[in-house]
């Protein structure tokens with residue numbers, strides 16, 4: 001189904017919109033993604049055609065095996081025994097500031113903005129990929145048995161392990177947060193680490209990495225260019241691993257594993273997800289890997305009555321333009337937001353991506369409910385409102401999920417979604433999860449600027 005003329009018009013005029021995915025279905029099937037991974041120049045050959053629940057379980061097991069080691073490497077993980085998790089909190093004040101009526105469901109916040117080690121959702125995918133690489137290097141060099149158990153992993157702190165890791169390097173292209181995550185875990189394990197940063201990346205993120213001994217390579221271009229240059233540089237070194245945000249299955253599955261924790265937290269709060277109790281999840285989206293990994297995990301682990309929506313800045317809706325086109329194979333179109341006359345400049349630096357991950361769009365083809373866009377001013381107002389309502393300090397990117405309930409409940413497109421999915425009668429028993437994605441390490445002075453900008457914008461509106 002072609003995208004409607006009014007939606008296309010709003011997209012080009014950088015006005016907020018909600019696009020419904022015409023290919024969405026309720027199937028809980030393995031997803032065919034081989035065609036999206038089979039990109040020339042990829043270091044991971046596309047022998048993998050499908051991803052399924054078993055892959056997410058493998059990622060969870062890897063986190064479990066590494067937990068004792070992580071607890072030793074990062075003091076902030078000692079209390080949790082090396083488990084990286086965020087709270088799922090009830091947020092009635094957010095429901096009321098969004099103008100939701102009591103019959104429209106409850107609001108919860110999944111607080112990945114406060115994830116330890118990386119301070120953002122990237123703690124999930126980024127750590128997982130570096131751990132997987134470390135495990136591979138360790139087994140290949142006899143530091144771990146080929147079927148290691150959790151107790152074996154402390155051996156990776158030994159002098160010998162350090163020497164082996166120091167010969168290897170990990171590189172990544174990033175607008176900031178992915179670089180922080182990869183740089184911190186890679187350097188903690190003893191790898192050489194380099195982060196290729198786009199022009200949008202904030203200075204404090206570069207400083208923080210340099211303080212940890214990570215090499216920061218600055219690029220004048222956008223995010224896609226930083227990734228391309230990092231990828232090219234790593235390809236010249238056989239002992240280098242490039243974390244490829246545009247097509248990495250390991251990142252994707254690290255994000256997906258978050259849903260086991262979400263399932264447990266929902267159960268602890270007595271929240272059921274079924275036809276009479278729908279769940280809506282709103283996920284800030286950059287290149288698409290993090291939200292797609294989580295949405296894929298949600299479909300596999302929570303089933304078809306959980307409905308996922310992505311949130312993109314009005315100037316950077318790269319996954320939207322990719323999914324609208326309906327093709328994600330290596331030969332298919334790979335549009336950028338520039339093709340639509342947009343400029344990709346936004347205060348939401350974590351989401352400032354001009355071209356989508358094809359892995360993300362392929363995995364989301366039948367899974368995603370839709371995508372909406374948000375203006376920068378709205379993100380700033382949410383920064384202020386979240387602090388006032390819930391005491392949560394998040395960065396602008398991380399608030400994009402906040403617009404979700406209004407988009408679903410308060411627009412004609414959202415109403416159409418509810419109608420077509422037969423959800424109108426069940427809204428009172430529904431749960432809306434707003435996923436906040438970054439902010440823990442934003443320096444106070446920088447945060448203050450966002451907060452004041454949001455406060456002033458709200459005052460002007462009043």
Ligand SMILES: *Cc1c(COP(=O)(O)O)cnc(C)c1O
Pocket residue numbers: 120121122177178284285286287288289290291350351353395397398437438439
């Ligand atoms: C990276 C990031 C996202 C989105 O992840 P992608 O994989 O780029 O789609 C969302 N919020 C924040 C704060 C991020 O850093």
